[in-house]
Amino acid sequence: MRVSTRAVxxxxxxxxxxxxxxxxxxxxxxxxxxxxxxAGAKTVTLSVQSWVGAQxxxxxxxxxxxxxxxxxxxxxxxxxxxxxxxxSQGRVDAIMEDWGHPEQEQRYVKDKKTITAGGGVxxxxxxxxxxxxxxxxxxPDITNWKNLDKYAKQFRTAESGGQGQLMDGxxxxxxxxxxxxxxxxxxxxxxxxxxxxxxITQIKQFAKAKKPFLTYWYKPQWLFDKVPMTEVKxxxxxxxxxxxxxxxxxxxxxxxxxxxxxSNFAKHGGKAAAFLKNFKWSQADQNEVALDIADKKMSxxxxxxxxxxxxxxxxxxxxxx
Amino acid sequence: MSTTAxxxxxxxxxxxxxxxxxxxxxxRRGLAKLLLLAVVAAVLVPLVHAQWPSTLWPSxxxxxxxxPLGKASDWIIDNRDSHxxxxxxLGHLSNAVVISVRAVYLVLLALGWAGVVAGxxxxxxxxxxxxxxxxxxxSFGLCGLLGMWVPTMQTLALMVVAVVAAVVLGMLMGLAAGxxxxxxxxxxxxxxxxxxxxxxxxxxxxxxxxGVGVPAAVFATVIYxxxxxxxxxxxxxxxxxxxxxxxxxxxxTTARQRLFSARLPLARKxxxxxxxxxxMMALSMAVIASMIGGAGLGDRVYQALGTVDVGAALxxxxxIVLLAVVLDRVTGAAGERLGANAEDTSVLRGWRGWxxxxxxxxxxxxxxxxxxxxxxxxxxxxxxxxxxNTAKEWMVDHLYTGVPVVGGTADWAAHFTTWVLNxxxxxxxxxxxxxxxLVVAALAWLIGTWQTALTxxxxxxxxxxxxxxxxxxxxxxxxxxxxxxxxVLGFAIGIATARSARLERLxxxxxxIFxxxxxxxxxxxxxxxxxxxxxxxxxxxxVYALPxxxxxxxxxxxxxxxxxxxxxxxxxxxxxQQLRQVQLPLARxxxxxxxxxxxxxxxxxxxxxxxxxxxxLGYDVVFGIAQGDxxxxxxxGVAIVCLxxVLDRVTQPTARRESGSTKGA
Numbered sequence: 005m006r007v008s009t010r011a012v013x014x015x016x017x018x019x020x021x022x023x024x025x026x027x028x029x030x031x032x033x034x035x036x037x038x039x040x041x042x043a044g045a046k047t048v049t050l051s052v053q054s055w056v057g058a059q060x061x062x063x064x065x066x067x068x069x070x071x072x073x074x075x076x077x078x079x080x081x082x083x084x085x086x087x088x089x090x091x092s093q094g095r096v097d098a099i100m101e102d103w104g105h106p107e108q109e110q111r112y113v114k115d116k117k118t119i120t121a122g123g124g125v126x127x128x129x130x131x132x133x134x135x136x137x138x139x140x141x142x143x144p145d146i147t148n149w150k151n152l153d154k155y156a157k158q159f160r161t162a163e164s165g166g167q168g169q170l171m172d173g174x175x176x177x178x179x180x181x182x183x184x185x186x187x188x189x190x191x192x193x194x195x196x197x198x199x200x201x202x203x204i205t206q207i208k209q210f211a212k213a214k215k216p217f218l219t220y221w222y223k224p225q226w227l228f229d230k231v232p233m234t235e236v237k238x239x240x241x242x243x244x245x246x247x248x249x250x251x252x253x254x255x256x257x258x259x260x261x262x263x264x265x266x267s268n269f270a271k272h273g274g275k276a277a278a279f280l281k282n283f284k285w286s287q288a289d290q291n292e293v294a295l296d297i298a299d300k301k302m303s304x305x306x307x308x309x310x311x312x313x314x315x316x317x318x319x320x321x322x323x324x325x
Numbered sequence: 326m327s328t329t330a331x332x333x334x335x336x337x338x339x340x341x342x343x344x345x346x347x348x349x350x351x352x353r354r355g356l357a358k359l360l361l362l363a364v365v366a367a368v369l370v371p372l373v374h375a376q377w378p379s380t381l382w383p384s385x386x387x388x389x390x391x392x393p394l395g396k397a398s399d400w401i402i403d404n405r406d407s408h409x410x411x412x413x414x415l416g417h418l419s420n421a422v423v424i425s426v427r428a429v430y431l432v433l434l435a436l437g438w439a440g441v442v443a444g445x446x447x448x449x450x451x452x453x454x455x456x457x458x459x460x461x462x463x464s465f466g467l468c469g470l471l472g473m474w475v476p477t478m479q480t481l482a483l484m485v486v487a488v489v490a491a492v493v494l495g496m497l498m499g500l501a502a503g504x505x506x507x508x509x510x511x512x513x514x515x516x517x518x519x520x521x522x523x524x525x526x527x528x529x530x531x532x533x534x535x536g537v538g539v540p541a542a543v544f545a546t547v548i549y550x551x552x553x554x555x556x557x558x559x560x561x562x563x564x565x566x567x568x569x570x571x572x573x574x575x576x577x578t579t580a581r582q583r584l585f586s587a588r589l590p591l592a593r594k595x596x597x598x599x600x601x602x603x604x605m606m607a608l609s610m611a612v613i614a615s616m617i618g619g620a621g622l623g624d625r626v627y628q629a630l631g632t633v634d635v636g637a638a639l640x641x642x643x644x645i646v647l648l649a650v651v652l653d654r655v656t657g658a659a660g661e662r663l664g665a666n667a668e669d670t671s672v673l674r675g676w677r678g679w680x681x682x683x684x685x686x687x688x689x690x691x692x693x694x695x696x697x698x699x700x701x702x703x704x705x706x707x708x709x710x711x712x713x714n715t716a717k718e719w720m721v722d723h724l725y726t727g728v729p730v731v732g733g734t735a736d737w738a739a740h741f742t743t744w745v746l747n748x749x750x751x752x753x754x755x756x757x758x759x760x761x762x763l764v765v766a767a768l769a770w771l772i773g774t775w776q777t778a779l780t781x782x783x784x785x786x787x788x789x790x791x792x793x794x795x796x797x798x799x800x801x802x803x804x805x806x807x808x809x810x811x812x813v814l815g816f817a818i819g820i821a822t823a824r825s826a827r828l829e830r831l832x833x834x835x836x837x838i839f840x841x842x843x844x845x846x847x848x849x850x851x852x853x854x855x856x857x858x859x860x861x862x863x864x865x866x867x868v869y870a871l872p873x874x875x876x877x878x879x880x881x882x883x884x885x886x887x888x889x890x891x892x893x894x895x896x897x898x899x900x901x902q903q904l905r906q907v908q909l910p911l912a913r914x915x916x917x918x919x920x921x922x923x924x925x926x927x928x929x930x931x932x933x934x935x936x937x938x939x940x941x942l943g944y945d946v947v948f949g950i951a952q953g954d955x956x957x958x959x960x961x962g963v964a965i966v967c968l969x970x971v972l973d974r975v976t977q978p979t980a981r982r983e984s985g986s987t988k989g990a
Contacts, residue, residue: 038427038539039479039620054628081628082618085953086537089402090618095538111402162742163858175944176951198938198947199630202857301714 499558561592819878862934881915
């Protein structure tokens with residue numbers, strides 16, 4: 005009996021394999037999310053990054069897609085680099101704000117052509133190191149990185165131990181800080197808050213107590229309206245100075261932020277694709293929505309609604325004819 | 326190295342005359358092991374020290390895997406749409422998952438909210454009774470009320486597919502192991518090990534192969550949830566009553582008849598327990614898998630944690646807890662009913678009840694469809710996000726810092742970091758690397774066999790070879806601190822509950838709920854209370870591990886032989902003496918088991934704590950996922966696996982000498 009049991013199970017296994025591979029090749033790089041387009045709805049899946057500026061982009065796009073064009077919008081939170089992978093596989097239709105990933109751009113846009121550039125967001129981003137303005141006013145020479153070591157003592161915390169603390173936010177953001185601290189030979193330790201929100205909480209607490217702090221931060225960002233901060237000048241960015249991340253010794257560039265679409269969506273995405281391609285607004289617009297979401301604690305949808313109601317002329321131009 | 330071994334025998338039924346010599350022998354054996362280890366150390370340490378004098382793991386002995394791992398990752402991405410392995414095998418697996426999840430999701434959507442609620446309630450009614458059906462309705466209703474209906478359905482769809490796959494896979498492995506001794510010997514250590522590994526370490530390998538998305542999430546869940554099913558199936562089949570089997574064989578049955586007519590039915594209690602455990606583990610993994618694109622409720626929690634939006638995290642966390650409670654209670658009750666073997670005498674038994682349930686579901690589903698109420702009505706939702714966030718703001722303002730006399734929660738967290746976590750971490754990192762290996766070897770050998778010691782030492786050395794020695798000791802420091810707090814609190818509460826039946830009745834529902842909650846959910850309140858850093862990660866780990874420790878301690882103390890208690894009280898022992906000299910020593914095996922559980926559970930949460938600033942090894946995994954830098958993430962994941970092995974082996978008394986082990990923590 006043993007033998008026949010085994011024979012039966014072998015046959016089942018072979019059968020299962022045949023059934024699996026019977027329909028030929030299956031390309032998993034062209035696979036939508038199982039939740040997309042459910043029950044006949046037209047769905048657009050947007051990748052939303054964790055910083056509030058990107059949430060503002062996505063919320064306004066989502067609101068207009070829903071209410072003006074009749075789409076259902078799924079938002080997926082994926083970190084930046086995996087989002088490129090998901091975008092190329094079609095699990096996400098669009099990334100609304102990218103801060104520059106040359107390696108991924110080369111691979112997916114130029115080589116594999118699975119992703120299409122979608123034009124600029126209209127906002128230029130800049131990453132840098134910042135100290136609170138109340139501290140910079142007292143110690144004006146801190147705005148040069150060469151003097152940072154002089155103040156390292158005042159930036160100590162429980163997490164940084166004997167060195168000064170350089171606060172970084174989310175592990176997913178573009179950062180060279182660890183290498184910079186090492187290569188510029190600074191008496192600082194990079195401490196990751198774990199997320200941008202955690203970093204903001206800490207900055208606010210420091211500011212409330214008027215304590216000095218040094219943080220990785222970026223513009224445009226609504227927090228500057230709440231906690232004025234002054235940039236510490238790092239060695240100037242020159243084209244290609246960040247080519248080898250391990251040897252980097254320069255600050256961050258000014259990056260015009262970009263949109264990216266899945267190539268298939270860009271071609272066959274109809275009105276939604278045309279709309280997202282036209283989407284372009286100013287730094288002030290983005291900050292307005294971001295401030296409502298992050299500081300006034302409005303839900304992204306309400307914040308988007310408020311902006312949409314006040315800026316009809318701006319978004320009317322985005323709607324496909 | 327003297328011990329305070331009890332004079333009495335730990336086994337209630339043990340013969341008194343043997344106790345003395347056995348204990349003495351054990352003690353001497355422990356001493357001999359230590360001596361031998363000391364001799365080995367005396368020879369090796371000077372040599373090693375001369376070669377590599379640093380206290381940190383010597384860099385000559387590390388292997389840098391980031392190159393090859395990075396290449397592997399690039400290769401996978403470049404070949405995912407062309408290589409046969411992906412096109413003809415993995416692609417089909419991935420497709421099958423997408424199609425099945427989609428199918429289940431569409432069915433759930435087609436049923437509409439009312440259909441789903443009715444269906445779930447009727448199933449609960451059939452397998453577990455009216456009370457649990459009511460609980461089911463209330464829970465699903467609450468999910469809808471919180472505005473989480475669609476994410477709940479997405480999680481449910483993913484869960485259904487993952488659980489079915491895990492159960493089938495687990496049953497197949499369990500059948501093989503249950504029927505063949507050789508398979509059992511091979512599978513058992515593998516399954517045992519898989520059960521102690523943190524869910525976190527399963528994420529990266531699947532994300533690497535399948536890319537971020539639902540298929541990866543489903544596969545991670547299946548791999549994580551299948552072992553308990555396999556284990557319990559194997560145990561159930563092996564535990565079949567020999568007499569019954571003999572009788573069945575003598576009736577001239579074939580092997581297959583024996584399997585289906587005797588072995589499987591006899592094992593059904595274990596099978597249902599396995600199903601219950603598989604479901605619970607699948608849920609906890611399905612939630613964590615949101616990090617690799619699992620969508621659904623976990624994704625909402627993950628998004629909310631990213632913005633420290635405690636209200637939104639709670640709104641998504643509550644449905645997870647409700648799902649967990651409902652699934653646990655219903656499968657648990659079904660198991661008990663079967664176990665009780667009560668004859669169902671009602672008119673609705675068997676197929677009639679089931680067809681009634683099916684009919685009811687269809688009728689309700691059609692009714693809402695024609696009423697146009699397929700989606701959960703938007704007006705029926707309660708927004709808890711704003712009030713919760715207001716409450717949290719109030720807490721931050723009033724409890725966070727500067728509270729007179731007691732200080733604020735953030736102050737406690739800072740003190741805990743400065744006075745406990747930092748010294749322990751610095752102390753561990755200051756130890757010479759070979760001495761850490763020696764301590765691991767000594768602990769594991771004293772408590773187990775030379776094989777466990779070897780495994781533990783190799784695993785620890787593996788961490789060094791991977792080049793993450795420093796970070797691993799940081800994680801270890803967090804684990805040790807959390808375990809210490811957990812064990813002190815757990816033993817204290819356990820002793821209290823063991824002595825007071827009323828307290829136990831009060832605590833039981835609380836413990837029940839806490840034990841069924843997925844690990845992820847614990848991060849929400851600690852962020853609100855303690856902010857960001859290592860302290861909240863430790864706090865979450867303590868809360869997660871505490872219920873198991875309390876429960877095992879209570880049970881251990883309760884099971885102490887009544888005779889021994891009687892005897893001691895007749896000798897005039899006070900209740901404190903009784904506890905210290907009789908109950909605790911006799912419950913030693915249970916206490917050791919509690920310690921082992923504490924270590925395993927704490928590790929699982931401490932690494933997830935990286936999401937709230939816990940840093941160390943967990944951070945490498947988070948970073949790896951976030952940056953798509955799978956090399957860093959994989960190394961971190963493997964190191965977590967090694968650390969899990971070490972911690973398990975140095976706290977797990979081998980079954981052979983379970984009763985006699987004299988060294989704990």
